Every structure is written in structure tokens, then in C-alpha cells.
Amino acid sequence: MSSNRLAVVTGAAGFIGGHCSRALLEDGWAVRGVDNFEPFYDRSIKETTIRELSRLSRFSLVEADLRDGPAMQSAVAGADVVIHLAARAGVRPSLEQPELYTSINVLGTATLLEACRRAGLRRLVFGSSSSVYGDSTPVPFHEDAPATDPISPYAATKRAGELLCGVYVQAHRFRIAALRLFTVYGPRQRPDLAIHRFTKLLSEGQPIEQYGDGSSERDYTHVDDIVRGIRGALDWVASDPPAFEIVNLGEARTVRLDYLIELIGKTMGVTPQIRTTPMPPGDVRRTFADITKARRLLGYDPQVSIEEGIQKFVRWYQGGIS
Numbered sequence: 184m185s186s187n188r189l190a191v192v193t194g195a196a197g198f199i200g201g202h203c204s205r206a207l208l209e210d211g212w213a214v215r216g217v218d219n220f221e222p223f224y225d226r227s228i229k230e231t232t233i234r235e236l237s238r239l240s241r242f243s244l245v246e247a248d249l250r251d252g253p254a255m256q257s258a259v260a261g262a263d264v265v266i267h268l269a270a271r272a273g274v275r276p277s278l279e280q281p282e283l284y285t286s287i288n289v290l291g292t293a294t295l296l297e298a299c300r301r302a303g304l305r306r307l308v309f310g311s312s313s314s315v316y317g318d319s320t321p322v323p324f325h326e327d328a329p330a331t332d333p334i335s336p337y338a339a340t341k342r343a344g345e346l347l348c349g350v351y352v353q354a355h356r357f358r359i360a361a362l363r364l365f366t367v368y369g370p371r372q373r374p375d376l377a378i379h380r381f382t383k384l385l386s387e388g389q390p391i392e393q394y395g396d397g398s399s400e401r402d403y404t405h406v407d408d409i410v411r412g413i414r415g416a417l418d419w420v421a422s423d424p425p426a427f428e429i430v431n432l433g434e435a436r437t438v439r440l441d442y443l444i445e446l447i448g449k450t451m452g453v454t455p456q457i458r459t460t461p462m463p464p465g466d467v468r469r470t471f472a473d474i475t476k477a478r479r480l481l482g483y484d485p486q487v488s489i490e491e492g493i494q495k496f497v498r499w500y501q502g503g504i505s
């Protein structure tokens with residue numbers, strides 16, 4: 184069904200964009216990646232991802248900044264759909280650099296949407312975040328919750344991105360699925376994120392800084408499940424009527440921080456040394472996805488338990504197997 188179809192994937196050099204691009208190429212799509220190798224973390228990690236994607240036929244890269252309107256307009260020309268994953272990610276650093284996050288995530292998203300409109304392209308999948316629920320939404324998080332109290336600039340920029348998407352559906356008849364991704368992990372996970380950081384520290388025999396008493400909880404979602412959700416969203420945006428749906432993609436299971444650390448230690452065969460530090464500002468205490476809507480709308484059915492996912496992650500970390 185997807186042969187000869189072209190998907191533009193923004194953030195293709197990144198963690199999720201790289202997995203998503205590879206999956207689409209395997210499904211028979213042509214993929215045009217857009218990325219500016221933003222220096223949030225080591226460029227060589229992104230270059231490796233692009234090198235591997237470039238070995239597959241039907242992949243091309245546009246090295247450009249989201250905020251460059253003419254470049255975005257030519258990047259999306261002739262495409263069937265855009266999967267918008269490029270962003271400055273990370274909750275905590277956004278408290279230090281709110282202007283940068285706003286520029287990339289809000290201005291960048293507006294520029295991309297406008298480029299799509301000018302190019303006559305109206306189908307888009309947007310990578311939003313569970314962080315939009317903040318700390319006051321009751322669990323499990325449901326898409327109908329107001330999500331009006333984000334507690335970090337990053338979360339606010341993601342909510343702004345969703346609202347901009349809604350405008351393009353109302354004003355310009357787009358069809359958009361905004362996917363609220365819940366803490367994503369897997370091979371090539373961003374080095375700043377907990378699972379990657381803890382695995383590195385344990386492999387170096389260093390202590391782990393545990394925020395709070397270990398009782399904070401996250402709905403960790405394996406990247407293979409996120410890719411399943413994106414595939415479902417691509418089918419959904421392929422229909423005709425203009426529509427906007429916000430959909431949670433999580434595992435619908437919360438994992439305590441102390442259990443996560445213990446699990447990584449057990450998988451690596453080491454006993455973690457733990458140093459306790461206070462919870463940093465911007466971090467929510469608990470995330471937990473209600474995925475009823477994703478199941479109904481996207482046929483989403485997450486498969487990877489945290490125990491299996493951590494085994495896969497550690498295997499990748501130790502042996503480079505992705």
C-alpha cells in the first residue's frame with residue numbers, strides 16, 4: 184500500500200526519527216529526512232543513524248533548520264505525509280534555555296505547518312509529549328484532560344505545537360494526529376535520558392543519582408511500540424476528512440524509579456550504588472497513559488514489557504546490537 188509514497192520525517196537523525204525512518208523504509212515508503220544536527224548531544228550519534236539509513240534505498244536527507252521556511256517548503260514538496268519529530272527535547276534543560284526551546288519547538292512547528300500549507304500537503308503526524316499533562320492531571324492520563332498546567336518550558340512548547348496543529352485543521356483543512364509519547368527508550372536512546380544514563384554509570388562502576396525517594400513513576404514506552412503507533416497514525420491520516428486527534432502512546436504501565444534502577448542492575452549483573460538527591464524542578468511525579476483511544480483509533484497494541492525492553496537495551500548498549 185505504501186510503495187511509491189513519500190514520507191518526510193523531521194528529526195530523522197534523532198533517536199525516534201531514526202527508528203521511524205528505518206521502519207517506514209522497510210514498509211516500502213520513500214523517506215526524506217529533515218534534520219539540522221542540532222548540538223543537544225554528540226553529532227556523531229546522529230551521523231551514524233543517517234549513515235545507516237542512507238545505505239537503504241529510497242532514503243534522502245535534507246540538512247536544514249525547521250525554522251527556515253523556504254527550505255521546509257522544498258523539503259515537503261511532493262510528499263504524501265509529514266512525520267514531525269524534530270524538536271529540542273529534554274525537560275530539565277528547558278528551564279535553563281526557554282527561548283531556545285520556544286524558538287525550535289514553537290516557531291519551528293509553525294514554520295513547518297506553514298510550509299506544508301503552501302506546498303498543498305495536509306497530512307501530518309506530530310510528536311507531542313506526555314509532559315503536557317503536568318503534575319495535576321489525574322492518572323491514568325486521558326486525552327480529554329485539559330493539559331493547561333505544564334510545569335516546564337519544554338512541556339509548554341509541546342502543548343503550543345498541538346494547538347498550532349489544531350489551528351491548521353480548523354483553518355486549512357489539515358488532517359493531523361498529535362501523538363503524546365510517554366518516556367521513550369530503546370537502542371540509541373538519547374544519552375541524556377535516565378535508562379541510558381543509568382546503564383552507562385553502572386557499566387563504569389559509578390553511583391546512580393536517584394531523584395527523590397525512588398517512588399516517582401514513569402510509563403516507559405519501548406521505541407518499537409512507538410513505531411507501531413506511528414504506523415497506525417499514518418493509516419489514520421491517510422483518510423480524507425479534515426480532523427485533529429490527540430492520542431496517547433504509552434505502555435499503560437507505570438514503573439517506579441527504584442524498580443527501574445534495580446532492574447537495570449539485575450540485567451547487567453551489578454548491584455547499583457545509589458545516591459539520593461531531591462527531585463529536580465520540571466519533573467512530574469508520575470506518568471501513566473490511558474491508551475484506550477490509541478487502541479481504538481490507531482489499532483495500537485504495545486508489546487514490549489519493561490523487563491524485555493531493558494534486556495534489549497542493555498544488550499544493545501553492551502554489544503552495539505540495534
Ligand SMILES: NC(=O)c1ccc[n+]([C@@H]2O[C@H](COP(=O)([O-])OP(=O)(O)OC[C@H]3O[C@@H](n4cnc5c(N)ncnc54)[C@H](O)[C@@H]3O)[C@@H](O)[C@H]2O)c1
Nearest residue numbers: 194196197198199219220221248249269270312364366367
Ligand atoms: N524520547 C522521548 O522520551 C520523548 C518523549 C516524548 C516526546 N518526544 C518527542 O519526540 C521527538 C523525538 O525525540 P527524540 O528523543 O528522538 O529526540 P532527539 O533529540 O534524538 O531527536 C530530535 C532531532 O531533531 C533534530 N532537530 C532539533 N532541532 C532542529 C531544527 N531546528 N531543525 C531541524 N532538526 C532539528 C535534532 O538534530 C535531532 O536529530 C521530539 O519531538 C520529542 O519532543 C520524545
